[in-house]
Amino acid sequence: MKEMLIILFSVVLIDNLVLSRFLGVCSFIGLTKDLKNAMGMSVAVIFVMMVATGITYPIYWSILEPINLGYLQTVIFILVIAAVVQVLEAIIRKAFPPLYKAMGIFLPLITTNCAILGVMLINIQEIYNFGSAMMSSFGAGIGYMLAMFLFTGVRSKMENADIPEFMKGLPITLMAAAIVSVSFMGFKGVIENLFG
Amino acid sequence: MKNKNSLLYEFLKGIIKENPLLILMLGTCPALAVTTSAWNGVGMGIAATAVLIMSNVVISLLRKIIPDKVRIPAFITIIASLVTVLQFLMQAYVPALNASLGIFIPLITVNCIILGRAEAFANSNSVIRSAIDGLGMGVGFTLALFFIGSIREILGFGTFFGIKMPWITDGGLQPMMIFGLPAGGFAVFGIMVAITQKLNKRFYARQPQAVMGCAECPGCINAQTAAVASQVPENLGGPKTTKVVVPETLKEPGVLADHKDANKEESEETK
Numbered sequence: 344m345k346e347m348l349i350i351l352f353s354v355v356l357i358d359n360l361v362l363s364r365f366l367g368v369c370s371f372i373g374l375t376k377d378l379k380n381a382m383g384m385s386v387a388v389i390f391v392m393m394v395a396t397g398i399t400y401p402i403y404w405s406i407l408e409p410i411n412l413g414y415l416q417t418v419i420f421i422l423v424i425a426a427v428v429q430v431l432e433a434i435i436r437k438a439f440p441p442l443y444k445a446m447g448i449f450l451p452l453i454t455t456n457c458a459i460l461g462v463m464l465i466n467i468q469e470i471y472n473f474g475s476a477m478m479s480s481f482g483a484g485i486g487y488m489l490a491m492f493l494f495t496g497v498r499s500k501m502e503n504a505d506i507p508e509f510m511k512g513l514p515i516t517l518m519a520a521a522i523v524s525v526s527f528m529g530f531k532g533v534i535e536n537l538f539g
Numbered sequence: 540m541k542n543k544n545s546l547l548y549e550f551l552k553g554i555i556k557e558n559p560l561l562i563l564m565l566g567t568c569p570a571l572a573v574t575t576s577a578w579n580g581v582g583m584g585i586a587a588t589a590v591l592i593m594s595n596v597v598i599s600l601l602r603k604i605i606p607d608k609v610r611i612p613a614f615i616t617i618i619a620s621l622v623t624v625l626q627f628l629m630q631a632y633v634p635a636l637n638a639s640l641g642i643f644i645p646l647i648t649v650n651c652i653i654l655g656r657a658e659a660f661a662n663s664n665s666v667i668r669s670a671i672d673g674l675g676m677g678v679g680f681t682l683a684l685f686f687i688g689s690i691r692e693i694l695g696f697g698t699f700f701g702i703k704m705p706w707i708t709d710g711g712l713q714p715m716m717i718f719g720l721p722a723g724g725f726a727v728f729g730i731m732v733a734i735t736q737k738l739n740k741r742f743y744a745r746q747p748q749a750v751m752g753c754a755e756c757p758g759c760i761n762a763q764t765a766a767v768a769s770q771v772p773e774n775l776g777g778p779k780t781t782k783v784v785v786p787e788t789l790k791e792p793g794v795l796a797d798h799k800d801a802n803k804e805e806s807e808e809t810k
Contacts, residue, residue, distance in 0.1 A: 517729030
């Protein structure tokens with residue numbers, strides 16, 4: 344249990360997916376203009392990340408690794424993610440229309456989101472067991488959501504600010520991201536203090 | 540530069556005018572993550588350029604064979620295979636670089652520059668032009684990564700390509716660790732984008748091209764978003780309330796290329 348909590352806290356706060364690992368930066372900048380988009384994308388990322396980990400983890404350790412085809416992981420994982428996204432989209436549209444309304448439009452964008460493939464590869468690299476891998480994916484998704492929400496708030500404040508002409512648009516957004524990232528540096532050491 | 544059909548134009552456009560990283564905002568993740576040193580930045584740039592040229596050539600050769608409906612999965616598979624080959628080569632010949640780039644080598648697969656160029660250019664142009672386009676875009680990406688990496692390495696660690704800079708370390712100026720950390724990456728990247736946009740306005744006398752970003756890259760839009768948007772029933776309210784709705788100009792494959800041509804003409808007129 345303690346190990347699970349350590350993984351959860353470290354992936355959400357210290358190794359935050361967006362702000363310190365730099366995975367999913369594109370959607371972090373592209374979709375944080377309003378809370379609704381940020382929310383839909385985050386829910387979709389958490390969902391796909393969990394399902395894809397649940398599929399790719401057994402594929403790697405029970406099929407690819409025993410027959411020494413571990414190097415095919417990139418090709419296999421990206422195809423699994425693409426297939427998962429397609430199937431999930433069809434299932435959710437039929438079975439859970441409200442959920443589809445909230446996140447359906449974001450599902451196709453996820454195939455090429457580096458956050459998903461990145462987390463799959465990290466889970467394999469870190470040699471987690473299955474439970475830890477699922478917890479790491481869940482935590483990474485929560486960390487992504489946290490970063491998206493915080494940044495949406497920061498950007499909505501920036502709308503009315505008086506910004507120098509040459510920094511308008513993208514540059515000031517990136518500078519704001521730098522400051523949000525600095526705030527996450529404050530969590531360094533939180534694990535040692537919480538769990539000894 | 541005058542003749543927009545020349546191969547030289549295809550090569551040069553990737554460097555400032557349509558710089559994939561600083562103007563089109565494609566491939567931001569590796570750009571921020573691996574640029575803690577100049578050598579890492581250049582290594583990442585060269586790796587991505589190699590995959591980009593190869594994928595542009597292969598996709599351009601296969602463009603009449605791949606059916607339109609499954610082209611995105613086909614492109615992704617081609618790119619993933621090329622990335623796997625590259626990973627083997629790097630493990631064998633530059634193991635140190637491979638270790639420091641780590642997970643971002645396999646992540647070249649989902650780098651939007653590559654899928655974006657495959658969809659917007661290689662899918663509708665000849666082999667030679669596609670290769671030149673890949674080379675130009677790759678050089679633009681590498682240059683951008685080199686500048687970001689150099690600034691972060693010099694200011695953050697007081698070295699340049701691993702060589703100590705005496706006037707920083709001995710001149711009483713302490714290296715500022717923040718530039719080596721994630722926060723510094725965002726800040727340097729933001730300043731680089733501001734400078735490039737300024738240069739672009741000055742040399743091409745026009746507003747920079749609208750930011751595409753990975754969420755709206757042509758690869759994602761044409762294949763799936765458009766299909767989804769057309770399938771969502773009105774009462775679910777999906778497409779009309781979200782900003783991912785496809786711009787009218789981007790709905791058809793290949794339109795993006797024409798769109799850019801229109802911009803080129805415009806810029807020449809303003810000259």
